[in-house]
Amino acid sequence: MLQSHDPTGAIAGLHQALYHDLAGGAEAGRAAFAEGAAIRLCHPLGDLTGWDGLWSGALAPLAAAMPDAERRDYIRIAGEDHDGALWIGSAGLYLGSFIAPFLGIPPTQRVAHMRFHEFFRVEAGRIVEMQAIWDLPELMMQAGAWPMAPSLGRDWCIPGPADGSGQGPHGDEGAASCAHVVAMLEAMIRHPGQGGPEVMELDRFWHPKMMWYGPAGIGTGRGTAGFRHHHQIPFLKAMPDRGAYPERVTHHFFGEGAFVGVTGWPNMAQTIAGDGWLGIAPAGQEVTLRSLDFWRLEDGLIRENWVLVDLLDLYRQIGVDVMARMRELPPRGGIALR
Numbered sequence: 146m147l148q149s150h151d152p153t154g155a156i157a158g159l160h161q162a163l164y165h166d167l168a169g170g171a172e173a174g175r176a177a178f179a180e181g182a183a184i185r186l187c188h189p190l191g192d193l194t195g196w197d198g199l200w201s202g203a204l205a206p207l208a209a210a211m212p213d214a215e216r217r218d219y220i221r222i223a224g225e226d227h228d229g230a231l232w233i234g235s236a237g238l239y240l241g242s243f244i245a246p247f248l249g250i251p252p253t254q255r256v257a258h259m260r261f262h263e264f265f266r267v268e269a270g271r272i273v274e275m276q277a278i279w280d281l282p283e284l285m286m287q288a289g290a291w292p293m294a295p296s297l298g299r300d301w302c303i304p305g306p307a308d309g310s311g312q313g314p315h316g317d318e319g320a321a322s323c324a325h326v327v328a329m330l331e332a333m334i335r336h337p338g339q340g341g342p343e344v345m346e347l348d349r350f351w352h353p354k355m356m357w358y359g360p361a362g363i364g365t366g367r368g369t370a371g372f373r374h375h376h377q378i379p380f381l382k383a384m385p386d387r388g389a390y391p392e393r394v395t396h397h398f399f400g401e402g403a404f405v406g407v408t409g410w411p412n413m414a415q416t417i418a419g420d421g422w423l424g425i426a427p428a429g430q431e432v433t434l435r436s437l438d439f440w441r442l443e444d445g446l447i448r449e450n451w452v453l454v455d456l457l458d459l460y461r462q463i464g465v466d467v468m469a470r471m472r473e474l475p476p477r478g479g480i481a482l483r
Contacts, residue, residue: 187458221236222439234439281457294423297375328350352447383418384415393433413435413436
């Protein structure tokens with residue numbers, strides 16, 4: 146049984162260093178990552194190799210854009226997936242003074258924040274694989290440079306767990322928490338193929354005051370009504386065959402205490418067959434989605450669900466270059482001439 150939310154110490158030292166000084170975490174990073182570790186990041190950051198790849202391809206550009214940047218974790222959990230692999234999941238914010246462009250996103254000259262979900266597979270005390278989504282659309286919105294459809298839900302600075310328990314210590318009921326979440330997801334995919342919303346049994350799994358913290362571009366919903374109207378109904382109208390292609394996806398579920406995490410690259414596959422989600426036309430195109438999630442249970446029900454989806458990669462699959470569209474937007478206060 147795992148006794149700690151960082152049983153190997155592989156993550157805590159690195160993240161503490163990045164909290165104090167994003168640009169000064171190199172030594173801790175080299176100690177935490179195995180040579181040749183597989184780094185899988187959201188679009189357009191892409192796949193990298195080892196700490197040096199992560200640093201040069203992602204962290205160093207962020208530190209250049211936010212020289213006083215810091216990392217703030219509000220969730221950290223660990224557990225073994227169904228194959229016995231050890232995963233550590235972290236969620237939180239990168240924040241700092243946004244004074245230079247990052248991936249072409251124009252700086253705000255003010256404090257800015259970017260949400261992250263990062264999952265690490267650990268062997269022999271070192272990270273051998275990382276799967277992560279940074280909420281780049283959130284940063285684009287703060288810069289006034291989001292070129293796609295507006296969110297149906299509420300876009301805001303997502304909070305950590307309501308009870309302050311995110312970084313532990315966590316209890317030993319992780320297996321039961323994980324079983325509850327997996328059962329919820331199994332019930333959820335019955336709709337719409339096997340009946341109306343009632344077949345999902347939402348009240349059996351979700352707290353009446355649930356919060357669904359979606360990514361920027363989708364937004365947050367409150368309660369099952371907010372979740373359904375601001376995300377699920379449009380999502381299923383567009384892609385009613387979700388869950389129909391399990392052979393095309395992977396899932397790594399693990400739990401610790403009242404928390405559950407899941408990662409997979411990708412972990413959803415479906416067809417855009419209808420209208421109603423993100424303003425995307427029903428082109429009949431098959432797509433895959435990367436969704437990295439955390440859940441927190443309270444009184445036996447899911448009270449909070451943190452969700453990040455690699456929306457920029459989804460748009461890439463349907464032939465839309467969001468970053469190129471962003472570059473066509475005029476700067477604040479004037480029209481771009483070239």
